[in-house]
Amino acid sequence: MLDAKLFRADLQSLANELARRDYVLDIDVVNSLEDRRRDLQTKTQELQNQRNQRSKEIGAAKARGDDIEPLLAEVNDMGDELKRCEHDLAELQGKLQAISLSVPNLLDASVPNGKSEDNNVEVRKWGEPRQFDFDVRDHVDLTSDLSRDGALDFDSGALITGSRFTVMRNEIARLHRALAQFMLNLHTAEHGYTELNVPFIVNSDSLTGTSQLPKFAEDLFALEGDSGYYLIPTSEVPLTNLVRDKILSPDDLPIKMTAHTPCFRSEAGSYGKDTRGMIRQHQFEKVEMVHIVHPEKSWDALEELTGHAEAVLQKLELPYRVMTLCSGDTGFAASKTYDIEVWLPGQDAYREISSCSNCTDFQARRMKSRFRNEDGKTELVHTLNGSGLAVGRTLVAVLENNQQQDGSISIPTVLQPLVGADTILKPTNG
């Protein structure tokens, strides 16, 4: 949510700014609603003031023991108009609120203009894609042989649930678990994060706070019944909302949290996309990093956060590149986003494995997350989030990058203690 003052001042430049995202702000509608709101609010407050005055007079008269009947008669018919004004005002404010909840965050000046991911800009590259002297297989071909020791079992996922669900067995399941462990250990031991274990089900206030609602409800899995609960699409939601409706002390900042959770996404509108393998699933696991910071520190924090995600890939010896998302590809709440794309030999391409965003005060304003600043005034914090990393996609990357000619997978050194082996998926016979 943007500062309401922006909707009252220079609407045209706000509209121009939002146009970078192809978001069309209807200036006339906002203007007319704002005008009516201002008039009605003034009038309502005047009437409220009158009512308060009269009520106090009656109270005082009664305390003195005077006859209050004449005063009561005088004040009798005031209520209707006030009620009407209050009702109309609430309705107007509801409309303005709905608009402001649907407006995306302002982009940082450093974000390049562009329509789609094709216009994202490479910031840096790390590692060299490995040259293979045999035919490269993708993670599906590498793991779908059920006769072998470990497997990615897509058929069973479809059997027990449906499409875009996967069952992992044996060594693959263990490698997956090892990856999540490794990431958590790294972030807590070396990057200064507090580890949290949070609910995987959240209420709509939390989803509104981080801005998945009201606009992106169709991306979520909602629970049946009248609880109003949803499965989390990312642990960004529970982690960030820990500071909802809070006034923090400056000493509390920065807050750096990490958690390993499943993520549930309906993937509405992605029917033909990434249907092969476990790149795009309805359920996947992710180690998330969230920063709650002083507003002046958030841009430094974005670099730091991105570096923490990169550190995971470097220790796993996986080649990647860092991209600045262009204006058209940057998410709703973000002012600026770095995507980290890992090299996938099976796709002969870099694919997103982490997304690190500075949401500035956008989520904080929705959540009313503030701190008491140097002057003793309340001020909105800035929030950041990033994947550190998507575990399933990291699994894919390890499998594809570390494959051997015989179909086995060599395990990165840092994972070997957790996996308990230096090679998995060894052929059982010749």
Add this chain to the structure above:
RNA sequence: GGAGAGGUGGCAGAGUGGUCGAAUGCGGCGGUCUUGAAAACCGUUGACGGGUUAAACCGUCCGGGGGUUCGAAUCCCUCCCUCUCCGCCA
């Protein structure tokens, strides 16, 4: 699932229809004292919106929503949450 008790400012905790946005304590901030600090004492200290150069000033907010009333923290309805006891249970 059943019974009961509660939800009030950063925290604790009074307040049961009329200057109550709310006593008091803690914490925070400023000061006195002190070489400095602590203690003690004095003062100050809610959030949000409108308004102003700044103030004054006005409005809203006592878990959420609705109602009664000239007037609601206080009464009524409803939902949510917390605690205690019982039952069930990983």
